[in-house]
Amino acid sequence: NAGVTQTPKFRILKIGQSMTLQCTQDMNHNYMYWYRQDPGMGLKLIYYSVGAGITDKGEVPNGYNVSRSTTEDFPLRLELAAPSQTSVYFCASSRQGQITGELFFGEGSRLTVL
Amino acid sequence: AQKITQTQPGMFVQEKEAVTLDCTYDTSDPSYGLFWYKQPSSGEMIFLIYQGSYDQQNATEGRYSLNFQKARKSANLVISASQLGDSAMYFCAMRENNNNDMRFGAGTRLTVKP
Numbered sequence: 001n002a003g004v005t006q007t008p009k010f011r012i013l014k015i016g017q018s019m020t021l022q023c024t025q026d027m028n029h030n031y032m033y034w035y036r037q038d039p040g041m042g043l044k045l046i047y048y049s050v051g052a053g054i055t056d057k058g059e060v061p062n063g064y065n066v067s068r069s070t071t072e073d074f075p076l077r078l079e080l081a082a083p084s085q086t087s088v089y090f091c092a093s094s095r096q097g098q099i100t101g102e103l104f105f106g107e108g109s110r111l112t113v114l
Numbered sequence: 115a116q117k118i119t120q121t122q123p124g125m126f127v128q129e130k131e132a133v134t135l136d137c138t139y140d141t142s143d144p145s146y147g148l149f150w151y152k153q154p155s156s157g158e159m160i161f162l163i164y165q166g167s168y169d170q171q172n173a174t175e176g177r178y179s180l181n182f183q184k185a186r187k188s189a190n191l192v193i194s195a196s197q198l199g200d201s202a203m204y205f206c207a208m209r210e211n212n213n214n215d216m217r218f219g220a221g222t223r224l225t226v227k228p
Contacts, residue, residue: 031214042120042205043218050214058215090159094216099147099166099209103216105159 002026006091006106013081013113021076021109023091031094032074033103034058034066036087043090049074081113117141118206118219125224127196134181135191135222137206145211148189150180153203153221162204165189196226 004025013019025032030051035043035058045058049068063085065077074093078085088110092103117140127133139148150162165173165180173180181190193200206219 033215035218042220045215045217048215056214059217088157092159099145099211100164101147101209102149102161102164103159103207104161108157 004106010110023074025093029093033092034076035090083113086113120219122222132194137189143210147209149207150191151205201226
């Protein structure tokens with residue numbers, strides 16, 4: 001049972017480059033999330049989606065874009081990478097948005113922008 | 115807007131002793147869920163325990179229990195009989211009924227001493 005799968009696990013970018021972090025889940029969850037975690041800090045919500053075709057901004061959306069064309073996939077796009085985007089990125093999903101639904105996390109993607 | 119506060123950046127506990135990790139929250143939604151996650155040094159996020167705002171009893175899961183004081187808006191995690199493997203970052207999180215996202219506190223780093 002794969003759960004939530006993120007790729008790549010590690011990536012180094014140069015300033016100004018662009019890239020896409022891939023996230024896919026096989027649990028048929030409607031809700032998906034992208035968080036970033038800076039060193040020694042908590043998780044901050046970037047974007048989330050409540051279903052295919054629907055996305056919404058979180059706390060720190062600037063510099064990122066998302067799309068949700070299928071239930072399974074929720075890619076995160078970084079345009080014009082900046083050093084401030086150096087972080088660990090987590091994708092997560094939950095069955096529904098109700099208050100009882102815990103998040104299932106991927107293993108994280110460590111991004112360094114130089 | 116919801117807000118999660120974890121005031122203890124770091125905690126130490128002797129092996130086999132109990133430890134309490136603090137979490138306070140702020141919300142105007144009467145219906146919400148509170149979650150605790152563990153993040154070991156390997157980086158993955160592990161769900162530990164859940165407490166609903168309308169639950170009459172404090173949640174327990176093995177050695178983990180949640181000291182829920184609704185009037186004080188606190189949801190402290192109690193770990194009994196600490197083990198060396200409990201050394202990790204611990205995050206408190208909240209999900210409101212009227213929001214589709216989950217927000218996290220800054221975390222507490224727990225170190226268990228032999």
